[in-house]
Every structure is written in C-alpha cells, then in structure tokens.
Amino acid sequence: MRGPDFYQMRGVAVMARAMVLETSTKDSPEGNLPGRILRSSMEAVRRPLDKAVTLPTRAYTSEEFFRHEVDKVFMRSWLHVGRASQVPNPYDFFTITRFDERIIVVRDKDGVLHALSATCRHRGFPVADGSGNCSKTRGFVCPYHGWAYRADGSLAAAPFMQKGFDASASRLPEFGIDVWQGFIFINFDAAAPKLSPQLKTVDKVMDPFNLSAMGSGPLRRLDWPGNWKAMLDNFTEAYHQPLIHSKTFEPMSPARLAVYEDIDGPYNLYWLPSANGEPFPTLYPPIKGLPERLASSFLVVNIFPYFHMFIDASCIISLDMDIRSANDLRGIWDVHVPAEVAAAPDFEEKTTTFMKLLMPIFDEDEGACREVRYGQRSRFAEQGAFSWMEKSVHQLHSWLADRYLD
Ligand code: FES
Numbered sequence: 001m002r003g004p005d006f007y008q009m010r011g012v013a014v015m016a017r018a019m020v021l022e023t024s025t026k027d028s029p030e031g032n033l034p035g036r037i038l039r040s041s042m043e044a045v046r047r048p049l050d051k052a053v054t055l056p057t058r059a060y061t062s063e064e065f066f067r068h069e070v071d072k073v074f075m076r077s078w079l080h081v082g083r084a085s086q087v088p089n090p091y092d093f094f095t096i097t098r099f100d101e102r103i104i105v106v107r108d109k110d111g112v113l114h115a116l117s118a119t120c121r122h123r124g125f126p127v128a129d130g131s132g133n134c135s136k137t138r139g140f141v142c143p144y145h146g147w148a149y150r151a152d153g154s155l156a157a158a159p160f161m162q163k164g165f166d167a168s169a170s171r172l173p174e175f176g177i178d179v180w181q182g183f184i185f186i187n188f189d190a191a192a193p194k195l196s197p198q199l200k201t202v203d204k205v206m207d208p209f210n211l212s213a214m215g216s217g218p219l220r221r222l223d224w225p226g227n228w229k230a231m232l233d234n235f236t237e238a239y240h241q242p243l244i245h246s247k248t249f250e251p252m253s254p255a256r257l258a259v260y261e262d263i264d265g266p267y268n269l270y271w272l273p274s275a276n277g278e279p280f281p282t283l284y285p286p287i288k289g290l291p292e293r294l295a296s297s298f299l300v301v302n303i304f305p306y307f308h309m310f311i312d313a314s315c316i317i318s319l320d321m322d323i324r325s326a327n328d329l330r331g332i333w334d335v336h337v338p339a340e341v342a343a344a345p346d347f348e349e350k351t352t353t354f355m356k357l358l359m360p361i362f363d364e365d366e367g368a369c370r371e372v373r374y375g376q377r378s379r380f381a382e383q384g385a386f387s388w389m390e391k392s393v394h395q396l397h398s399w400l401a402d403r404y405l406d
C-alpha cells in the first residue's frame, strides 16, 4: 500500500512539473510546441525504442495541437482518398472533403488523374460535389457565375469578363496525386515526392494479392469522439491482445508470435502468425498463388499517417480516416477481394457474415480506445515506455514526431 506521503510527494512533483511547463511557456515559447507541449517531450519520442516514450497525451487531446498537426502532417503527407476503380474513364470524377478542403479527383481526356481544389478562382463557390462525369467540353461549371474549368483544372470559360482578362492565370489549384496498389492518395503539397517509390518494400509483400485489380465493398462506418492516433495506435500492435481479446483473437494468433518489420519508408508492417502454424480459415475463397506465409499469418500494414490495412489470405480490410478535429474521427472500413469474388451474387451476404464475425473484436478494440481517451485527458497522464511489441507504434510516433518538430 502506498501511504498518504506518497500521494503528497507525487502531488508536489506534479505541481512542480506543471510550474516548469507554465514557466517555460512564458519564458521560452520557442521551447514549446502548440498545445503546451515541450519540444523535449516530443524529442524523447524519437529515441531508440528501449529509451523512447509515447507521444505526449496533449498531442491527442489538444485542439491547438491538432491545428499544428494539420499544418505539419496532413498538409504535407500522402492521404488516401479512394480507389482508382471509382474513376475508370476519362471525365469520371468524385469529390471528397478532408481537413476542410474539398478535393476533386478526376480523369482528364487522356485518362490522366488529377486532384484539384474545388474552390472556384472567382469567389470561392465549390465547383463540384458528389461524383459522376464532368462535361467533355466545359468540365466543371461553377454554379455561381458560370466559370468553367476543364478536367485538368484550367479555365475553359468565364462569362461576361472584360477584354484583357487572362483566363490562363486562373486555374484550380492542383495537388499531388499517386496511385498505389489501386488506392488513390493525394498530397496537398504538390511538390512532395511521389508515394509509390517509397513503398517498394511493401510491394514485395503485397504484390501477390494483385490488389489493383480487386473489387471493394463497404464494411462499416465508425464515428468516434476521440483522437485518430489512439485508434491507430491500437491497431498497430498485438501487445493488447492477451487482455483485450483474450477469448476472441488471441487464441487464434498469440501476440508473442507477432513479427514487427524494420521499415524504410512512410509505413509500418507486422505479421500475426496463426497459433499452430496452419493456414487460417477464411470466409471468402483463399486467393490463389499466395506465398505460404500469407496463408498462415495475418498481415498488418499502415501507410502513414493514417491508412490502415488488415490482411488475410482471402481479403484486405482497410480503415480510412476522415479526421475532423483532435476529438472527432469518422472512420470507413472497406473490404477488398478479387474482382470475381466481389462480383459474385453472395458477396454482400458474405460481407455481412464477415462483419458479424469481426464485430466482437471491433467492440473490444473500441472499448479499449474509449478508456484510453478518458485516461489521456487526465492532468496526471504521462508519456509511457514502449514494449518491444510496440515497435510499429514507435515507428509511427517517431515519424509523426519528426514532422511535429520540423
Ligand atoms: S464563384 Fe465561381 S464563378 Fe463566381
């Protein structure tokens, strides 16, 4: 038992720490990150795993820090926005909103993909919404005063403008775009190096799935009043399995067997082998020609910052995130299977069954994240040490810390 002295001492220590924080906020603003996070706390995340600590909890809870995160991470990273199969033909488009920016993903007349800002260059009315085909001749016509933009973002027409108006100077801002394994990623920083060349090591593992040719279906929506990182942290380690999934997932694939890979790009990857080394049973037909390891292991891959995939020998489930604030996450789970499996009449029924099988595990994970959310708001929350079983979490946190500190 710890006596009252311990708590008194601890209270003094916490007060002293808070005073240091307050003082350094006033005296040395350059020593802090937004959200009253000390740079030194963030730097500690980047140490080698056995000496590192997790991200400061205020990086999860502070809306002020979230604005910093948007600037430093989301405005400069590759963000998943959909599948290339959503826009198979010239002039096909869809729109998506991320971080308060409406983005048009569109194929031009030559079939080249573009990611454009939907904001009209005239007075800001969004020029597109939803999905479909834009006009071959006029592209996207702004509903406010009729300025028309081609699928490459250039201005095709601007009615009633005076002589001398230079249409070529007005085009929709264009973002970076890249397709990796059939997934479309955009980068608000158009000059950012392409994503695909940075994922060559992941390709070596994932190419046998022929993911680009897969068909997709929705699995489940996730609306969660918490921080995206808490959710992703949870899906980035097997360390919690023995307690949180003691009767569901852990017996199938014990956490102690997990293998966490070293990384050479903006991703992490780990294997969850089956308890007995035998192939896992699958709900959809197993994909032909997979290496043996993929049949007897689950595989987890995250593309930083937040695109998550959980893979078995028959399908890939992905979690995309629509992050609205530090404490508002909308998640979308999809399932990807070979095209003929997705086209089969029983695909929907099978997917419903699959979801029912997964539901108890999702419930356990979401329950854990709810508790973490509560605990991270405590005045007494601290950065914790990592287990070797959290190597992938450390990889993610270090990658983020590099950008928060930039
Ligand atoms: S705001 Fe688009 S044409 Fe005026």
Ligand SMILES: [Fe+2]
Binding pocket: 234, 235, 240, 241, 244, 245, 365
């Ligand atoms: Fe879990």
